[in-house]
Amino acid sequence: MTDSDAAPSNAQAYSVSELAFALKRTLEDAYGFVRLRGELSKVTHHSSGHVYLTIKDDKAAIDGVVWKGSVRNLSIRPEQGMEVIVTGRITTFPAGSRYQIVIETMEAAGVGALLAQLERLKQKLHAEGLFAAERKRRLPSMPAVVGVITSPTGAVIRDILHRIRDRWPCRVIVWPVIVQGEGAAAQVAGAIRGFNAMTADGPIPRPDILIVARGGGSVEDLWAFNDETLARTVAEGTIPLISAVGHETDTTLIDYVSDRRAPTPTAAAEMATPVLAELKAAVSDYDRRLNQSGARAIEGRRDRLNAAARGLPRPADILALAGQRLDYASSHLTMGLRRNVDLHARHLAQIAAPLRPALLGSRNDQLRGRLDQLNLRLNAAIPRRLEAEQIRLASLDKLRQTLNPKRPPRPGFVLVTRADGSTVGNGADLASGETVRLMFEDATREAVIDGDGGVAPPPPPAPKPAKRPPTPPTDQGDLF
Known part of the structure; x- marks a missing residue:
């Protein structure tokens, strides 16, 4: 019987997705916790924060992933070539039909791996200059x-x-x-x-x-x-x-x-x-050495002074000449002072000879005569000045009376004022029925304005007053 004659199968046909996810569940149930040892390769630190890597030995390899949330909890940083022991769970990546381990913890598999990681880190920091001797601070x-x-x-x-x-x-x-x-x-x-x-x-x-x-x-x-x-x-x-x-x-x-x-x-x-x-001992030693050095310095300078003093003359010899000059000057000092006093006395006598009391008295008489003359002139000038000022004051008083608008009018003239006391200058300024006050030379009367008013005819010109003869000027002289 050929294949074409075989009866159709009753087995269920899976879709690719159904089979892939069925295998995923089977692996995760069977290998939910796995502890795996191997060497890291193809380590990739993704920009998303996840780490993708491969764990291998000499015969096989398995892909692995460390999610972003687990990276910060790792005790070591995954690097190429490290031998590690990881724990996680086995799962699949359905889109690629691959299985992988999701790593949760990671630790170095041995001292050799740790030392290798340390050596790489040392080289990195050394290249950045962190080990340089010039950057180390002094204690x-x-x-x-x-x-x-x-x-x-x-x-x-x-x-x-x-x-x-x-x-x-x-x-x-x-x-x-x-x-x-x-x-x-x-x-x-x-x-x-x-x-x-x-x-x-x-x-x-x-x-x-x-x-x-x-x-x-x-x-x-x-x-x-x-x-x-x-x-x-x-x-x-x-x-x-x-x-x-x-x-x-x-x-x-x-x-x-x-x-x-x-x-x-x-x-x-x-x-x-x-x-x-x-430190205390060192300070004490410094103090002792300082005292010794000071003593040696003083002793050396004393020796140098003594050596230099031997070449100098005696102090008594140095002072003897100066003492002799002093004695000579002191012996001539009294005689010199006496001659100086005599000289000034003769000069004073020459100056005082022309000075006599009679000379001073004549000068006083001259000044007293000038003062008397000035007093006589002053006594004569004051009355004349007073008389002239009195005449001038009388003239000003007459002028004041002439210019006073409130003075009584002369015969034939009258001063017209309103009830409020203001002076009326023009008849047109008065209204009919207005009460005015007429001030004559000998009496004052009140009147009431009648009619419509108008401009009054100009009064006849008043006779010109006779000119007074000018006051003869008074020669008052000069006080000074």
Whole structure:
């Protein structure tokens, strides 16, 4: 019987999608938790935050992915060639018919892998200049405040405090952190940033030097101090820092970026502080040497002075000539003063000879005669001046009376005023029925204006008064 004669099958036909998702569910149910060891290859850090990679050994390979939310929880950074142990679940990628592992945790598979990762990180930071000797800060010689970053429990902090207390009593500020495991690097970096953010005048004084300390341990135990972020934080700090992590044979990444590496925490305390007793001894030695040097300098100058004095004349010989000159001058001083007084006396007598009392009396008589003449002239001039002023005053008074508008009118004239006392100058200014007051030379009368008014004919010209003869000028003379 041929194939064409076979009976049709009753098996259900799956679609591609149905089969792909059925296989996906089967794998996820069967391998929901897998712990896998292998070497990383094709590591890709995507811009979305996910990490795509391949885990392989010498015979097979499997694709893997670390979602963005799990990347920050990884204890190591995935890099090409690392041997790791990962945990996750097996799933498929239906669009490509591939299976893959979704990684949730990752750790180095051995010391060799950790050291290889550390070596690559060291090369990277060295290329950036973080290990350069010229960027390392000088440690203060006599710090007033020492900051210690370490675990608050254990022998490390006790050794440091004991050593500092014996050598250089100063203030020690301890920033407690964990020094091993997840989160240790972040806490140490935060403590370094916190110390550097302090101010000198703050409630807690800013340390002059920092010590990062931890006891010895395996590579895995000290791995937190190989963190790249921690190394960069140490390099960015402004306070000098001593790294004292592990024993003398242990080396971590912050040893290269710190300003000084100490083989042990106790050695770090010795590097950070001087010995007070040694300083006191040094000061005492400097004082002794200063006194000795001063004594030698004085003695040498005394010898030089004595040697120079031997070539100088005696002080008595130097002063003898000056004393002789002084004696000679003093012997002639009295005679010279007497001659000087006689000379001035003769000069005074020559000047005083023409000066006689009679000469002064004649001068006084001349001045007294001039004063009498001035008094006579003054007494004669005053009455004439008074008479002239009186005549002038009488003339001004007559003129005042003539110009007074309120004076009584002369015969034949009348002064017309209104009821309010104002003077009427023109007849046209008066209204019919208005009451006016007429002031004559001898009496005053009231009148009422009648008619429509009009311009009155001009009065006949008044006779001109006879001219008075001018007052003859009075010669009053001059007082001075």
